[in-house]
Amino acid sequence: MELEALRDANFKLVDDALTDWSTLVGSLAEMKKDAEDNLHQGANKADWAGVNAEVSKEFIGKTAGEFADAHTQAKTIYRILNDTVGELKDYHQQLLDALEGGRKKNLTVIGFEGGFTVTTNAPPEARSKMDQENKADITALRDRIQGILNKATESDESAKTVLQAIADQSSLGFSDANYTDRDSAAEAVKKAEELAALAKKNPDDLSVKDFDKLNTGLKKYADDELFAERFATALGPKGTLEFWTGISDPQRGNWDLGRERFEEFDDLQRSLGMTLATATQSDSTAMGTWKHTMIDIGEKPLYGDRGGPMGFQVMSNLMRTGDYDDGFLRDYGTKLMETERKLTGNGEHRNPMWSVSGASSWLNRIGEDSGTDPLTGYLKGLSNSPDAATDFFNQQYVSKDDPDNPFERETGEDGKKGKASLSNFQYLFEERDWPQESNLKGDDLHTGQNNLALALEAATTGHPAGELPSADTPPHNAQQAKLMESLVSSVAGSPERLTDHGYMSDSIGQITSEYLPDLNRAMSDEERGSDDWKDIEKLYPVAGTEAKLSHTDVTKLLFTVGQNPEGYAAIEVGQKDYMGRLMDYHLNPDLPSDRQVSDNYQLLAERIAGRSGEVSGTLGLGAQEYIGKEASDKDKGFEQAIAQRKNMISGVVGTAVGVGTSFIATPWVGALAGGGAGTATSVILEELFQDAEGKAKADAQVNGGQYWQQGLVRGMDVTQLAVRESAERYHTIDASDAASAAGEASRQGYINARAILEGQSPGSITEYS
16 A cells, blocks of 8 residues: 555545445345345245246245345445454554654655655755664654555455455355454455465375364365355365365375374365355356366366376265255256266266276265265265256256167057157166175165265255255245156156165155145046046145146055155155144135135045045055064164154144145145144144154064054044044034044045055955954
8 A cells, every 4th residue: 555545545435435334234134124024924924826836935035035145245345344444544543643753753754656765854965864863763664654554555455355255256146245344254265275275285295284274274164155265266176176186095195194184084075065065156257167167177087197086076075065056066967967978878887987996096085985986976965956956857868869878668558669868867766877885894885876865855845855845945846846757657667766775765755745735636536627626636735836646656656665664754744744734724614715625524524534544554555565474673663763753843843834825735834834833733743753652662563464554543543633623623513523534534545555556446445454
C-alpha cells in the first residue's frame, strides 16, 4: 500500500458502504425468516399433486435456501469488510501519529511511487549532514512507517483474497460460506496453501510430522468451502492422485508412515475425500478446470509410461466420503462407464485391471476391499448424491444396435432372443462380472455390489442412502419411478439376483418401504384408467409419479426381500405404519369430497386391512422360507431387525400428520413434517416394536411355519388397534365392530398371500397351521 493512499484515505464512502451492508444483512435476515416460515414450511405442509408435487415444492425449498445463503454471504462479507475497514482506520491513525512524531523531531516523510523516504527538515545544503546526525531517528521512523504500511497491505490483500474466493464459489446464486471474521477466512486459505505444499512433496520425503499436519488439517477444514477449493486447486488433479497413491501404496512413500501411522490411513482417506467433495461444489474457474482435468486423466495410468494405477482407480476411492457435486459425478460416471465398456468388451468379460494382483496398490483404507475396482468407490459416492445416482442408472450402457453388444434378451412372446439395449442399472445389477476379492480370513468380499445397492437406494428414493426421507424430500419423479419399475421387474424375473446377494436386501427393503402406495395400487388388480382405478388412486394417493408395477412382480419382490431380516423389517414396519396412516386419513369425515373413496367407512377399513395383510403375509412367506422347517434361532434375527427400526425412526413415532396426500406418499414423510400426537400409527408401531422386542428376547425357538402364523396374529392385532384408534378419534364408525371386521380382513389378506404366491386365486386357501 502506498504512503499517500493510507495517509490521505477518506473513509466516508466505505463507511457508507458498511452501513448499506449492515442494512442489507438485516433485511435479508427478515427475508430469510419469511422464506423459511412461510414459503418453505408452508410448502412442506401443503397438499401437492402432479407436476406441482415433483417440481414446485422442491423449487420453493431451494428458493428458500437461496435466501438463507444470501443472508449468510451478506453477513460474511459485512464481517470481512467491517474487520478490514476497522484495521485500516487504525493503521491510518498510526501512520498520522508516526508522521506527527517525526515532524516534532524535524523529520519529513516524502512519498513517491513504489515507496517513501525519510529525511530531516533542513535546507538542501545542510540535509546530508543533518541526516547523518539523526540517522537513528530516521531509521526508526522509516521502519515504523514501513511496518504500518506492511500491515495495512496485508489487511487489504487478505480481504481482497477472501472476498474474491467467496464470490468465485457460486457462479449462480449465493455461497453458504460462513465466517465470523476476515482473519478466520484468510487463515483457511493460508492453511490450504500450506497443506497443499506438503501434499506435493515427494512421498519418500513426507515425514510422520507432515502426515500428522495433513491429517489434522484436512479433518478440521474438510467442510470449509474456501479451504477445500484452494487446497484442491493448489494441489491439482494429478497431484491429488499422486498424493493419495504415494500414501497408500506400500511400495512407495516413507516407510516410517506405514510403520507408525498405518492405523490412521483411513482417517486421512475420509478427510481427503470430504475435502475434495466440498471443493467440487465450488463454481470457481480453477475448480472447473480441476474437475474437467480429473475426468480427462481418469483412464490414463498415473505414472504414464511407467504404469501405475489408473486415475479412476485412485479418485474413486476418494469418493467414498462426502457429497460430491452432481454435475461432476455425472460426467465422471459417463467417462468411467465408457472406460468400462472399452476394457471389458462392452461387458462381455471381466476386466483384469480391476482385479487385485500381487503388484496392486492398496488404494482403499476404509473397509476391507483393495479399491482396485473404481466402480466400488464411485457407487458409494453416488449413494450420497441422489440426483446424480438417478441419472447415472437410467443412462444407456450399450445399444442394441451396437455390433459388439454381447447381451441378448427375449424380444417377444415367442421366446426368441435378440440384441437388447441395457441401461447402467441393468448392466451393473444383472450382467456385470464383478471382480472377485476376499478379506484376510479368506471370506468373499462384495463391497462393490453392496455399494451398488446403496446407490440404488439413493437413486430411487431421492435422499442419501442410510437416511430416512425428510419433509424436504421431493415426491418420486419420473426417472426414479422408471428405475423402481426396472428394479422390481429384475428381482421378480430372477430372484436369485437378491437371494444370492442378501447383503443388498436391506437397501432394497428400504426402497420398497418408500414405494408402498405404488405397491398397494398394483396389488389391487384393477385396470388402469377404469372407474374402479380412480377409486384405487384415491385409496392409495401418490404425490409424485407412480411406479407402475404388476401384482405378480410385487408379490415376487416381497417374497424375495422377506428372506432377509433387515429387508423384511423395513417393509413390515413401513407397511404397518402406512396402514395406520391410511386408516387415520380415510376415516376422517373432514376429508374433502374429491378425495373420498366411499362413505362406507367400514368397507374402507376392511379394504386397507386386507391389502396390508397380503403384504405382511407375502413377507412372512419369505421369512418362512429363510427360517426353514426346523425350529431355530433364525426368527430372532427378524424380530431384532424390527426392534432396531425403532431406533432408526426415533422422533417419528408418536407424531401426528396433517390431512393431505403429501403425508401418505411414503410411510415416513408425513410423520417428519407433522406435529402433535395421537395417531393410529404411533399406537400400532409401539405395539409392533414392543412385541418384536419381546420375541427377540424369548427363549422359545420356532420354525418357519410357526413364525408365519405368529405374523398372522400380530397383523390382526395391530390392524384392530389402528382401526379402533381412528374410529374413536373421528366417531365415523363403531370402533368395536370396525376393529373386528378389519382384523378378519387382515387375516384373510394374510392367508391370501400364499395362494397368490402359488398362482391360485385369492381366498382359495383359508387355513394354515
